[in-house]
Amino acid sequence: MQKYPTVFMPITLFENEDEYPLCIWKIEEPLHVLETQFENCKLQDITLIKKKNADVKKGSLAARLCVHHLINKPILFKKDQYGALTIHENNVCIGLSHTHGYAAAIISENKTCAIDIEKNDGRALRIASKFLGIHDCIQPNNPEEVTLAWSIKESVYKWWKKKNLIFKEDIQIKSLTYKTAQVTLNKEINLDVYYKITPEFIITWIIQEQQSHTS
Numbered sequence: 017m018q019k020y021p022t023v024f025m026p027i028t029l030f031e032n033e034d035e036y037p038l039c040i041w042k043i044e045e046p047l048h049v050l051e052t053q054f055e056n057c058k059l060q061d062i063t064l065i066k067k068k069n070a071d072v073k074k075g076s077l078a079a080r081l082c083v084h085h086l087i088n089k090p091i092l093f094k095k096d097q098y099g100a101l102t103i104h105e106n107n108v109c110i111g112l113s114h115t116h117g118y119a120a121a122i123i124s125e126n127k128t129c130a131i132d133i134e135k136n137d138g139r140a141l142r143i144a145s146k147f148l149g150i151h152d153c154i155q156p157n158n159p160e161e162v163t164l165a166w167s168i169k170e171s172v173y174k175w176w177k178k179k180n181l182i183f184k185e186d187i188q189i190k191s192l193t194y195k196t197a198q199v200t201l202n203k204e205i206n207l208d209v210y211y212k213i214t215p216e217f218i219i220t221w222i223i224q225e226q227q228s229h230t231s
Contacts, residue, residue, distance in 0.1 A: 038122035038131065038221060039082040043074055043114075050077040057081065058090035063101070075114030082121035083110050098177035111174060111221065118217050130174035131221040132167045136214065140166040147183035153191050160213065165189055167220040168197050168209045175222045176201065 045053075047070050054077050061080060067073040083103070084091055092104040103110055111131035112121040120133040134140070138159030147169055148156055154165045169187045181187065181202075188200045197209040197220075211220040 037086050038120065039085050040118060040120045040133065040217075040219060041078055041082050041085075043078045043117050043119055045074075047074050047077075050074055050081070053077075053081060057084045059084055059093070060091070061093035061101075063093070063095065071116075075119055078119035079112035079114045079121055082119055083112060083123065086121060086123045096177075098179075100174070100177050111171075113170075113174075113219075115217065120219055122221050122223075124223050127223050127225055128175055129221065129223045130171045131219065132170040132174065133217055133219045134163055134167045134170075136160060136163060136216060136218050138163060149184045149188060152189045154189055160218070161192075164192075164197075164211060164213065164218050164220070167218050168199060168211065171209055171220040171222045172199055172201055172207060175207075175224060 043050075059080060064073065064076060067076055080091075080093060087103075087105070087108075093101055094104065096102045101110065101112065107126050109124045109127060109129045110121065111123075111129045112119070113131050113133045114120070115133050116135045118133055118135070120131050122129050122131040140163040141157075141159050143166075144156055144162050147166060148154060148162070152165060155161045168189060169183045172187050173181055173183070186202050188203075190198045190200055192198075195210055195212065197211060199207045199209050201207055207222060207224060209220050209222045211218065
């Protein structure tokens with residue numbers, strides 16, 4: 017039988033340079049180990065009770081444990097007025113995401129942040145027509161680029177928080193440069209979305225001054 021460490025130790029595959037730390041973690045533990053680690057780290061989140069699917073719950077637990085890895089203290093997770101996950105720390109924004117086998121988190125002080133991680137398997141091609149618009153600077157037949165576009169728009173959606181966005185129309189990818197995408201939201205807000213591509217996953221994140229996060 018495989019043994020797992022009693023002390024939680026996430027695998028940090030990549031950390032953002034500068035003051036915005038992020039953590040990416042490969043999920044290899046079974047559910048009961050993650051649940052034990054969650055309790056041992058003194059983390060609280062009543063929203064986890066509603067998650068019945070084992071894989072979804074594993075990803076959710078791992079993402080929250082990544083937040084703990086970045087903050088290194090007991091955390092009370094809760095929902096904000098938009099239904100997005102937040103914590104009790106003043107002026108600290110968190111972003112978290114999970115996909116098949118991976119979880120990720122980012123934190124920022126005094127800025128709104130968001131993160132998304134997707135498996136680099138090209139499945140986004142199946143729904144490309146639903147989220148790619150005519151103004152998106154994306155090769156529509158390139159599986160990796162389409163997956164990147166989906167992740168970029170997911171990060172923008174999480175940053176914006178409001179539920180009234182139409183991906184195909186309201187989020188336009190104007191250009192892609194090395195590690196950065198220039199995006200226009202609602203035809204008036206210009207955003208930089210950072211990204212990293214690996215053979216296993218694609219990750220995107222956004223950090224924007226909170227005063228720019230307006231309705």
